[in-house]
Amino acid sequence: MTDRLMNPKVDGFLRKAKNWREEFELLRQIVLDCELTEDFKWMHPCYTYEGSNVVLIHGFKSYCALLFHKGALLQDPHGMLIQQTEHVQAARQIRFTHANEIEEMAPVLKAYILEAINVEKNGLKIDYKQTNDYAMPEEFQRQLDDNPALKEAFQALTPGRQRGYLHHFSQPKQSKTRASRVEKWIPSILEGKGLQDDKGKSKV
Template sequence: MPKPVMGRTNPKVDFFFEKASPWQESFRALRQIILDTPLTEDLKWGVPCYTLEGKNVVLIHGFKDYCAVLFHKGALLKDPQGVLITQTENVQAARQIRFTALREIHGMESLLKAYIREAIEVEASGQKVAYKKPSEFALPEELIAKLENVPGLQDAFESLTPGRQRAYILYFSAPKQSKTRTSRIETYTQAILQGKGLDD
């Protein structure tokens, strides 16, 4: 496999850096920093994603109040400076470094490069994040009720792969309102009975 050329941009990602955004300059600065590594630029989930031999290492994304570099296996990084942030409480592997101004990116350039180098080493070493088992997550009450009241649903749910179970639990648990949680569970009850996952 040929080694990626450092600094090579991917034309299919260019649109992301050209579209109007309050973070446009910041995105471009982050791109240059990441391209100064052996990672390959790609487009995944509509955002720039940087890979090592096809494995996702970091991506760039933006939100209303900040832009960020997300490390796919950030949980395995040492983080001596304490800058890594867990986006939500249910995220297990990924971690972000957030920026609210271009000057912050320039000020943290050497630190960011050090974190990216460590992320590359983690990926190259084959380390894996130890994900929680589905049984370690709290099931929403609405799902418990459904599992108890629909014949065969409990067995069908427990027969799903751990990844599928985890995806359902997180998806069903996310809404704050009970009626929304119930609606999601109703929508996917048949899929669970058929042994299908959230995205099947």
């Protein structure tokens, strides 16, 4: 680990960390051993190759993780990469619950990181699904046709939020259930919110 690659903002992040500090420090050392440049983005340590985001360190209540920004392109020979939610197209996590796991997995983690660096070196891109690739449920289309304000609000959402709704509305087999889902989420759409924005609201 070289001082040249280290970012003082990450030092501050580690000093303030109440959970996962030992695990974060181990992950930091492993990533920096791969000669990535340390940055601090989205309030977390982020590691880049020639300006492109490669991997990020973050923690949650029950686990901490390495988040590979283009993890969907990695081979994953050990089956460790996790898709956080069904709507996440590119990023994948490797999760940890104890420092010992990280120490034991260090060689494997470095192999994943080096592959992620090669993804950037080779200019590989994620083939993102576009909103038009998702079917428009007729129950939702009727609401959009009947409610200009709803149509305008939906079109103003980010593509990711739009795709999330279309996927969610399309899942039920019965039209009645699809219509019920649409009705439930109309207020959130009118407020400019996505499925993930209303934390207290069930997605049923």
